[in-house]
Amino acid sequence: MIKIKNLSKVYTKGRNQVTALESITLDIHKGDIYGIIGLSGAGKSSLIRCINRLEEPTSGDIWINGVNLVTLKSAELRNARKKMGMIFQNFNLLHSKTVFENIAFPLRLLKTSEKTITEKVKKLLDLVELSDKAHVYPSQLSGGQKQRVGIARALANEPDVLLCDEATSALDPKTTKQILDLLKNINKELGLTIVVITHEMEVIKEICSHVAILEGGYIVEEGHTIDIFSKPGNAVTKHFVEQMQHLPEQYLEGKVLNLSFTEGSAGTPIISRLTKVFDIDVNILSGKIEYIQEKPIGKLTVQMHVDCHKLLDIITYFEENHVKVEVLKQ
């Protein structure tokens, strides 16, 4: 669906050059909700804006449904862009127009008939649950309602892809959850491919089937969210996963491990056997069940006082029992 190959973006201002993206290669399949996460300055906005060529890539290729966007001239690019909706952190609504007219705007640009506009806008208002707000102005809406208008407007041209640029960053946690639920429903009901950029692991955890971690313009890790989340390999990924786990410093004594139990490891008394086989005490610091798109992962943080050799044997024991291990402190 979206194939990005060796994409680089260098900004040049006078004699100064900033490399924002370096050799990005990504494959996003139809129906994916694909997350791109990174710290500030990692290159997220540059990447999402290159995908629809709001930003011109310096080199590389971007195929959408088999068409290389990089080769398109302006008229063809305009056509290709109709199939890519985008929503923004600050909503980008037209303040002098009503909710109805904001959603109708892309349709009017295409000289769509009044009858079709009325039908389509009505359906979109239903979809985003704002039918009662058709004739109010953006200033009369909450942040979450404004983003719903943004989503409806982005869907007006029935795009194949929805690009979300930090779409929930300006919203409180409850409203964020509602907007993410709406995106999840749209993905399911319309089969729409969604690309999300964010600096919040919660967003990735909630809706993304796949995730790429961007750091200094490079993709440092990429894969199924459930795999990356259960065993982060890179320091930046660990930072994002640990953001969600607030363990007080005083508990970080001895060896501390994060264990992830998936379906394969349920049903066996793994911890109880561990204490017998290795003749050790295990202190459970925290435990919870996380849901990565409705799939449960049991998360346990445990502490033990063992030497490094025993620790290696313990890690092997866990892995043989299909438990993913991340050493938080050794």
Ligand SMILES: Nc1ncnc2c1ncn2[C@@H]1O[C@H](COP(=O)(O)OP(=O)(O)OP(=O)(O)O)[C@@H](O)[C@H]1O
């Ligand atoms: N128009 C521009 N001109 C020059 N440098 C730019 C421009 N836009 C971005 N950059 C630089 O490119 C790098 C990546 O920026 P980008 O905005 O893509 O990162 P980001 O991950 O989206 O950051 P944030 O989360 O803070 O928005 C940064 O070093 C930034 O300063």
